[in-house]
Amino acid sequence: xxxxxxxxxxxxxPLISIVGAGGxxxxxxxxxxxxxxxxxxxxxxxxxxxxxxxxxxxxxxxxAAETPTLLKMINAxxxxxxxxxxxxxxxxxxxxxxxxPEQPYELLTKSGTDAVIVEADGARHHMIKAPAEHExxxxxxxxxxxxxxxxxxxxxxxxxxxxxxxxxVAMVTGxxxxxILSPAxxxxxxxxxxxxMKHIPxxxxxxxxxxxxxxxxxxEFGELAALVRRSTRVSGVFYSEQPGxxxxxx
Numbered sequence: 001x002x003x004x005x006x007x008x009x010x011x012x013x014p015l016i017s018i019v020g021a022g023g024x025x026x027x028x029x030x031x032x033x034x035x036x037x038x039x040x041x042x043x044x045x046x047x048x049x050x051x052x053x054x055x056x057x058x059x060x061x062x063x064a065a066e067t068p069t070l071l072k073m074i075n076a077x078x079x080x081x082x083x084x085x086x087x088x089x090x091x092x093x094x095x096x097x098x099x100x101p102e103q104p105y106e107l108l109t110k111s112g113t114d115a116v117i118v119e120a121d122g123a124r125h126h127m128i129k130a131p132a133e134h135e136x137x138x139x140x141x142x143x144x145x146x147x148x149x150x151x152x153x154x155x156x157x158x159x160x161x162x163x164x165x166x167x168x169v170a171m172v173t174g175x176x177x178x179x180i181l182s183p184a185x186x187x188x189x190x191x192x193x194x195x196x197m198k199h200i201p202x203x204x205x206x207x208x209x210x211x212x213x214x215x216x217x218x219x220e221f222g223e224l225a226a227l228v229r230r231s232t233r234v235s236g237v238f239y240s241e242q243p244g245x246x247x248x249x250x
Contacts, residue, residue, distance in 0.1 A: 001245045005034040017142040021123030022150030023211040029057040036082040040114040045086040046098035047137035058085040105141040123164040127153035130168035138199045147196040151213045187227035213239040
């Protein structure tokens with residue numbers, strides 16, 4: 001299986017924002033691990049909320065709200081680590097509060113890191129989502145955006161079980177609750193400026209990542225990928241059956 005870091009065309013100093021649903025946190029840490037194994041220094045962080053990292057997901061965790069303090073702690077940590085997770089505060093229930101939208105770029109340019117990966121959205125473990133007015137929280141200097149969804153949403157009725165903010169999904173795609181999330185409907189959601197593309201800078205390279213693509217979902221995924229690739233904003237579509245095992249569609 002090719003590495004995600006090989007499939008995505010990353011600039012020299014990527015600021016990567018991950019949005020949508022269906023595996024953002026796993027993808028963030030997996031991509032960070034790949035880059036670190038290639039000799040890069042990598043910061044993982046969020047502009048929303050994430051759970052405390054599990055063992056093996058990162059080398060160390062740094063929590064501080066102010067950029068000067070973060071920079072001092074990060075520079076010291078590079079002496080021992082290549083993967084650093086950064087958060088603004090610990091907020092209880094095993095969760096970390098994120099940075100302000102401008103801080104990831106400050107870390108990219110001032111901390112000595114080679115890449116910053118930001119979980120910039122929340123989906124509460126649903127398969128698909130559409131953003132609310134305040135979402136996603138994307139750093140304006142983002143140069144790579146990864147849009148995520150689970151293939152388990154394909155051809156399911158639109159409901160609160162499947163979708164985070166289903167009423168927003170309905171509004172963006174022009175369907176009603178209970179209607180089928182066909183590949184055509186999901187392609188509209190993915191490529192909409194009010195859907196998955198919301199707040200993504202026009203200069204950013206955009207990729208769709210679809211998880212849980214089992215053998216029985218190959219055909220419907222292929223239909224979705226073909227529709228999404230018609231968008232001039234989308235640079236590539238990648239899919240996985242198991243976390244971390246990615247394949248690409250050119």
